[in-house]
Amino acid sequence: MPELTERFEEALAYASRLHIHQKRKATQVPYISHLLSVAALVLEDGGDEDEAIAGLLHDAVEDQGGKQTLEEVRQRFGEKVAFIVESCSDAFEVPKPPWRERKENYLTHLRSAPPNVRRVALADKVHNARSILVSLLKDGNKVWNRFNGGKEGTLWYYQSLVQVFRETGDDFMTYELERIVAEIKSLIR
Numbered sequence: 001m002p003e004l005t006e007r008f009e010e011a012l013a014y015a016s017r018l019h020i021h022q023k024r025k026a027t028q029v030p031y032i033s034h035l036l037s038v039a040a041l042v043l044e045d046g047g048d049e050d051e052a053i054a055g056l057l058h059d060a061v062e063d064q065g066g067k068q069t070l071e072e073v074r075q076r077f078g079e080k081v082a083f084i085v086e087s088c089s090d091a092f093e094v095p096k097p098p099w100r101e102r103k104e105n106y107l108t109h110l111r112s113a114p115p116n117v118r119r120v121a122l123a124d125k126v127h128n129a130r131s132i133l134v135s136l137l138k139d140g141n142k143v144w145n146r147f148n149g150g151k152e153g154t155l156w157y158y159q160s161l162v163q164v165f166r167e168t169g170d171d172f173m174t175y176e177l178e179r180i181v182a183e184i185k186s187l188i189r
Contacts, residue, residue, distance in 0.1 A: 004049055011053040011077060018057075018064040024131065026146040034127055035059070041123035045173055047116070053077050054084035054120045061089045080116070087117040088124065099148040103157050110164050118165070122173045125161050129180040132158075136187050155185065 015035050022031035039055035047055070057077070061070045070092075074082035090106040091097060110121060132154070135143040144151035158181045165174040 004052065007077065008049055008053060008056075011056045011081075014076065015056040015060065018060050018069070022063065027135075031059075031063075034131070037127040037130075038120070038123045041126055041173065042120055045119055045123065045171070047119050047123075050078070050080045051084065051116050051120055054081050054088070054116075055123055057081065057085050058088040058120055058124055061085055062091060066092045066094070084117050084120050087113055088121050100153065103149070103153075103160075107157075107160050107164055110161075111168060113168075115169075118168060119173075122165055122177065125158070125165075126173055126177050126180065129158055129177055129184065133180055133184050133187075136184060141188070151188070155188075158184070 016032050019031040019035065023029060024031055024034060035056045035058070038058060039052045042051050042055040057073055060073060061067070065072075070082060070086055070089075073085055087109070090102045096102060110118065113121065132143065135146075141151070144154065147154045149157055158177075162174075162178045162181050165177060
């Protein structure tokens with residue numbers, strides 16, 4: 001059982017400050033809910049404290065300051081956390097490269113990612129897919145307007161993620177992602 005120390009508490013406070021005004025796409029749900037869910041999935045999957053901290057901070061670089069934030073993460077929480085956070089980011093520059101190009105590059109990157117990166121990335125995608133499913137059930141097909149890839153692109157991306165994670169492991173979170181994506185597909189009209 002992984003031990004959580006004051007570092008985790010510090011990372012939680014840091015993530016909360018970084019994302020304090022951010023909401024989940026087209027909702028009023030505080031963004032920290034996503035970060036807490038990812039960290040919880042990482043811990044439930046047997047991840048260690050560094051991986052759980054990376055779960056809390058996995059979007060910090062993309063959403064809250066790019067390379068400068070990455071360096072702050074490195075200084076505060078160490079090289080292992082910074083490596084995972086960097087590896088879970090698909091863009092550092094603003095404006096971001098085109099959506100499809102970023103996603104294709106990220107999928108290629110995931111195929112050779114080490115287990116600690118895979119665990120955090122998979123936890124992120126499981127929670128994102130759950131959020132899409134909940135929104136689809138509540139709001140119907142208008143949920144697809146939230147995503148740069150639209151319905152077809154988003155479905156392509158999540159089906160591709162399932163394929164990549166199936167190729168690189170056989171575990172509960174991969175099964176969970178596959179199950180959620182199949183349920184999303186079954187609800188599409």
